[in-house]
Amino acid sequence: MSPRQLINITVASITFILLTSCRQSKVDGVIIGNALYENQDYATNKRLCDIINRTLDKDQQALIELTEFSCGGAAGCYDLGYVLTQIINRLGEKEFIKLINGLTEKQKNEINELIIVGLEYGDNDYDGKMDGTTISATFPELEQALTKKNGS
Numbered sequence: 001m002s003p004r005q006l007i008n009i010t011v012a013s014i015t016f017i018l019l020t021s022c023r024q025s026k027v028d029g030v031i032i033g034n035a036l037y038e039n040q041d042y043a044t045n046k047r048l049c050d051i052i053n054r055t056l057d058k059d060q061q062a063l064i065e066l067t068e069f070s071c072g073g074a075a076g077c078y079d080l081g082y083v084l085t086q087i088i089n090r091l092g093e094k095e096f097i098k099l100i101n102g103l104t105e106k107q108k109n110e111i112n113e114l115i116i117v118g119l120e121y122g123d124n125d126y127d128g129k130m131d132g133t134t135i136s137a138t139f140p141e142l143e144q145a146l147t148k149k150n151g152s
Contacts, residue, residue: 023040023046028052033079033122035072036048036075036083044070051065052083058098058099063099064103064107066083067114078120081118082124084114085118085124086124088139093139094141105149108145111146115146120133
């Protein structure tokens with residue numbers, strides 16, 4: 001093997017290691033669950049981290065992107081719901097209601113579905129166990145805002 005080939009292999013190996021090992025499983029205190037995190041490449045993880053940060057900054061477009069983010073189905077989507085419930089807890093129910101103001105019924109329904117699984121399967125109280133709670137028990141005002149028909 002020539003020195004040039006050895007250098008190319010070394011650079012490629014280092015680049016691969018850096019790109020696959022620099023993913024984040026936590027963003028500003030928001031935990032990205034294992035099923036969602038482990039199935040992401042570096043670019044996808046970076047995009048999700050950016051969306052989470054922008055949603056925490058009350059960017060409505062980022063919230064829409066979060067609800068449309070490809071979670072891979074099943075447990076990955078539960079983890080995405082958990083990300084969303086953590087964001088709601090951080091922002092507070094009233095601030096989150098302001099954030100969803102003006103969204104379409106379809107967008108609100110997607111948010112509602114993510115919250116439902118995030119509360120049921122997430123660990124929002126950080127006690128090491130799935131919470132198994134409901135949106136009506138945890139976020140009653142938000143549930144009402146999400147299920148209220150536009151124009152009524």
